[in-house]
Amino acid sequence: DIQMTQSPASLSASLGETVTIECRASEDIYNGLAWYQQKPGKSPQLLIYNANSLHTGVPSRFSGSGSGTQYSLKINSLQSEDVASYFCQQYYNYPPTFGSGTKLEIK
Amino acid sequence: QVQLQQSGAELVKPGTSVKLSCKASGYTFTSNHMNWIKQTTGQGLEWIGIINPGSGGTSYNVKFKGKATLTVDKSSSTAFMQLSSLTPEDSAVYYCARDYGSFDYWGQGVMVTVSS
Numbered sequence: 702d703i704q705m706t707q708s709p710a711s712l713s714a715s716l717g718e719t720v721t722i723e724c725r726a727s728e729d730i731y732n733g734l735a736w737y738q739q740k741p742g743k744s745p746q747l748l749i750y751n752a753n754s755l756h757t758g759v760p761s762r763f764s765g766s767g768s769g770t771q772y773s774l775k776i777n778s779l780q781s782e783d784v785a786s787y788f789c790q791q792y793y794n795y796p797p798t799f800g801s802g803t804k805l806e807i808k
Numbered sequence: 809q810v811q812l813q814q815s816g817a818e819l820v821k822p823g824t825s826v827k828l829s830c831k832a833s834g835y836t837f838t839s840n841h842m843n844w845i846k847q848t849t850g851q852g853l854e855w856i857g858i859i860n861p862g863s864g865g866t867s868y869n870v871k872f873k874g875k876a877t878l879t880v881d882k883s884s885s886t887a888f889m890q891l892s893s894l895t896p897e898d899s900a901v902y903y904c905a906r907d908y909g910s911f912d913y914w915g916q917g918v919m920v921t922v923s924s
Contacts, residue, residue, distance in 0.1 A: 735910035746914065750908070750912070788853060790853075792910055795867065796855045796870075798855070
């Protein structure tokens with residue numbers, strides 16, 4: 702199985718700041734990478750697919766980049782509603798596997 | 809709009825089975841495969857398997873073979889997952905999620921608690 706290593710595990714930032722979350726795959730996943738946001742008590746919601754494509758309805762302050770084994774999610778102008786956990790997922794190879802998550806809080 | 813409505817929370821005894829449902833609406837049910845995912849605090853998110861609603865064909869994570877069985881009822885646009893021989897380690901939140909390569913829409917999740 703492809704291992705997804707996500708960092709940091711937790712992150713605290715101020716409103717209006719820019720934050721970046723990283724994800725490293727154990728082998729090349731050829732941009733088969735998604736990012737999800739999960740708010741407390743809710744199901745994960747797709748933010749980014751194919752490493753850099755914004756899902757319908759997702760604010761443009763979210764962006765994804767990367768290639769090969771290294772990928773990142775950037776959130777510009779942090780808003781209070783961005784408090785959540787964020788997960789990466791590779792779907793290039795079966796079984797799909799997830800990162801362990803990043804918990805984002807507001808300072 | 810696409811919606812996946814899952815059945816309610818379950819409290820079940822060890823050694824028994826449980827069948828969870830996921831009713832799809834807002835799109836053609838047979839146009840997308842359906843995934844099932846397990847979430848626990850300790851293990852995070854784990855992919856269980858996927859079913860093709862059109863053919864009934866399935867693929868499972870090796871870890872969940874023999875534990876989970878995926879089926880569908882096309883007439884009601886509903887996907888099902890049966891979990892068998894339940895142990896406390898099966899206590900988790902289970903999600904269905906529509907397949908788009910990535911998982912573009914998720915159900916609200918169902919908490920399964922295995923306890924005597």
